[in-house]
Amino acid sequence: xxxxxxxxxxxxxxxxxxxxxxxxxxxxxxxxxxxxxxxxxxxxxxxxxxxxxxxxxxxxxxxxxxxxxxxxxxxxxxxxxxxxxxxxxxxxxxxxxxxxxxxxxxxxxxxxxxxxxxxxxxxxxxxxxxxxxxxxxxxxxxxxxxxxxxxxxxxxxxxxxxxxxxxxxxxxxxxxxxxxxxxxxxxxxxxxxxxxxxxxxxxxxxxxxxxxxxxxxxxxxxxxxxxxxxxxxxxxxxxxxxxxxxxxxxxxxxxxxxxxxxxxxxxxxxxxxxxxxxxxxxxxxxxxxxxxxxxxxxxxxxxxxxxxxxxxxxxxxxxxxxxxxxxx
Amino acid sequence: xxxxxxxxxxxxxxxxxxxxxxxxxxxxxxxxxxxxxxxxxxxxxxxxxxxxxxxxxxxxxxxxxxxxxxxxxxxxxxxxxxxxxxxxxxxxxxxxxxxxxxxxxxxxxxxxxxxxxxxxxxxxxxxxxxxxxxxxxxxxxxxxxxxxxxxxxxxxxxxxxxxxxxxxxxxxxxxxxxxxxxxxxxxxxxxxxxxxxxxxxxxxxxxxxxxxxxxxxxxxxxxxxxxxxxxxxxxxxxxxxxxxxxxxxxxxxxxxxxxxxxxxxxxxxxxxxxxxxxxxxxxxxxxxxxxxxxxxxxxxxxxxxxxxxxxxxxxxxxxxxxxxxxxx
Numbered sequence: 001x002x003x004x005x006x007x008x009x010x011x012x013x014x015x016x017x018x019x020x021x022x023x024x025x026x027x028x029x030x031x032x033x034x035x036x037x038x039x040x041x042x043x044x045x046x047x048x049x050x051x052x053x054x055x056x057x058x059x060x061x062x063x064x065x066x067x068x069x070x071x072x073x074x075x076x077x078x079x080x081x082x083x084x085x086x087x088x089x090x091x092x093x094x095x096x097x098x099x100x101x102x103x104x105x106x107x108x109x110x111x112x113x114x115x116x117x118x119x120x121x122x123x124x125x126x127x128x129x130x131x132x133x134x135x136x137x138x139x140x141x142x143x144x145x146x147x148x149x150x151x152x153x154x155x156x157x158x159x160x161x162x163x164x165x166x167x168x169x170x171x172x173x174x175x176x177x178x179x180x181x182x183x184x185x186x187x188x189x190x191x192x193x194x195x196x197x198x199x200x201x202x203x204x205x206x207x208x209x210x211x212x213x214x215x216x217x218x219x220x221x222x223x224x225x226x227x228x229x230x231x232x233x234x235x236x237x238x239x240x241x242x243x244x245x246x247x248x249x250x251x252x253x254x255x256x257x258x259x260x261x262x263x264x265x266x267x268x269x270x271x272x273x274x275x276x277x278x279x280x281x282x283x284x285x286x287x288x289x290x291x292x293x294x295x296x297x298x299x300x301x302x303x304x305x306x307x308x309x310x311x312x313x314x315x316x317x318x319x320x321x322x323x324x325x326x327x328x
Numbered sequence: 329x330x331x332x333x334x335x336x337x338x339x340x341x342x343x344x345x346x347x348x349x350x351x352x353x354x355x356x357x358x359x360x361x362x363x364x365x366x367x368x369x370x371x372x373x374x375x376x377x378x379x380x381x382x383x384x385x386x387x388x389x390x391x392x393x394x395x396x397x398x399x400x401x402x403x404x405x406x407x408x409x410x411x412x413x414x415x416x417x418x419x420x421x422x423x424x425x426x427x428x429x430x431x432x433x434x435x436x437x438x439x440x441x442x443x444x445x446x447x448x449x450x451x452x453x454x455x456x457x458x459x460x461x462x463x464x465x466x467x468x469x470x471x472x473x474x475x476x477x478x479x480x481x482x483x484x485x486x487x488x489x490x491x492x493x494x495x496x497x498x499x500x501x502x503x504x505x506x507x508x509x510x511x512x513x514x515x516x517x518x519x520x521x522x523x524x525x526x527x528x529x530x531x532x533x534x535x536x537x538x539x540x541x542x543x544x545x546x547x548x549x550x551x552x553x554x555x556x557x558x559x560x561x562x563x564x565x566x567x568x569x570x571x572x573x574x575x576x577x578x579x580x581x582x583x584x585x586x587x588x589x590x591x592x593x594x595x596x597x598x599x600x601x602x603x604x605x606x607x608x609x610x611x612x613x614x615x616x617x618x619x620x621x622x623x624x625x626x627x628x629x630x631x632x633x634x635x636x637x638x639x640x641x642x643x644x645x646x647x648x649x650x651x652x653x654x655x656x
């Protein structure tokens with residue numbers, strides 16, 4: 001792709017999720033000039049989603065007082081293992097995509113250089129370059145939301161893995177003899193797992209405020225992080241039990257990852273972490289310190305992400321800047 | 329340290345263990361010209377051990393038709409987390425060493441450039457450069473013996489970790505609520521763990537041939553890998569149960585490590601693996617495939633190490649050659 005002769009310093013970051021897309025336009029100093037969100041509408045198919053991505057990006061550029069033509073590059077995080085060198089989204093379950101050449105498709109539509117990486121990788125990279133892990137030599141990012149994902153940064157670089165799947169902490173197995181569906185970290189600690197546990201236990205907690213929303217039918221859709229967080233803060237016994245149990249198991253999984261990787265620190269992000277806040281992060285850290293290989297690795301820091309929803313766009317833009325322009 | 333003006337191409341590798349030291353002298357093509365072993369005699373203290381190391385190395389040089397002065401460099405693997413840049417063995421439990429500046433101590437005694445790394449790192453590096461993982465882009469090495477250690481090679485380089493402890497797969501926690509002493513991979517799958525399990529179960533297996541050697545007193549010392557392997561091959565029910573259970577749990581731990589790291593393959597080495605051979609490796613692989621994040625990562629190969637006892641000296645010599653001389 002031919003580069004524009006003159007550079008504006010403007011780079012866009014896109015965080016493409018299963019339910020929503022977040023757009024950002026950042027200047028050469030990494031400052032967010034404009035940020036926007038819209039629904040993904042995966043049901044409209046790949047062409048429909050790409051149309052919405054291009055349209056949303058144009059709108060965000062406008063909010064930043066610029067146009068697509070002013071951008072130097074675009075970085076995008078996709079909810080899929082990504083072949084980074086080829087720019088291909090290998091399998092985006094929530095989008096129904098298999099082997100989608102996302103880089104090429106977007107470069108053709110945008111006439112701009114595009115970088116594609118996994119969504120949690122770009123979020124972890126955002127925290128590493130401009131958030132909670134700023135200045136660290138290496139880091140493990142763990143994102144807790146609908147599911148659980150991870151990103152690994154070693155020696156100042158994202159490690160993406162021989163099979164483009166590195167960092168899949170959510171798919172580590174917690175229960176040696178656990179049956180299918182109740183075996184992995186994600187199946188015990190994600191938002192959906194917490195809701196399932198509450199459904200199982202609700203009958204023995206008749207006082208729980210979750211009775212108002214449980215049981216769920218498929219039409220109800222899952223319960224959001226903010227609903228869980230409100231009940232957690234209100235001291236609802238059922239929610240406290242379920243969330244604390246998930247935090248304990250997540251801390252163990254993170255301890256195992258750090259015992260293996262020996263990284264300087266861990267950043268906890270994602271919708272569940274952001275909504276539950278400090279008590280959740282503290283509980284995860286406590287379990288981490290109890291289970292990690294003693295004693296040196298207890299020095300490994302476990303902290304909350306700082307960038308919230310912006311981690312993905314910041315990281316995607318920073319990666320695009322580094323790889324496509326060669327700047328900071 | 330001043331380099332010798334003329335190079336012989338000869339490099340020595342040393343594998344320093346808690347009970348024995350292995351020495352090798354290799355030529356420029358990586359061929360082992362001489363290999364030797366002696367007891368470590370950790371009880372003689374650090375000075376005593378270093379004397380034996382220097383003496384053993386001199387003897388091995390002699391067997392190779394050379395002298396210490398002919399060597400270009402020496403690499404040594406120590407049973408300890410190692411500060412690679414400083415050449416310091418941080419905590420060698422089996423030797424009773426803390427923060428021993430092994431590189432400096434050996435350079436002073438040998439008047440040669442010395443490289444120090446962790447023992448499992450150098451063994452994994454041996455398999456990576458000249459053994460089962462030859463030609464791979466990345467690898468996880470897992471060594472099963474008295475304890476369990478691991479080495480991580482990513483993008484063609486050893487990843488040593490921010491705290492010099494990367495690869496400690498043996499200290500990953502298998503049982504979320506497991507008590508101290510029966511919690512980690514090492515506490516379930518190492519040789520010592522297998523022996524403990526046999527001691528617990530021997531009374532309900534009166535026909536087992538292990539009755540001849542169990543229970544043990546501290547004076548008896550632990551049972552060797554070859555004794556376990558003989559009973560395993562003979563179909564001893566107690567030993568089959570214990571070894572297969574350990575293999576299943578080890579396969580799960582390796583699956584978790586690969587789910588996180590997304591490496592091309594895994595090399596299984598160490599005294600227990602070497603003694604038990606193919607049936608053990610097959611069983612570990614089966615459990616690995618059952619537990620690893622499906623389906624891509626099932627392509628990750630799990631194979632037996634090829635170099636046996638020589639992995640450490642080969643890897644230590646290769647690392648010394650690369651880092652101290654700049655050759656292959």
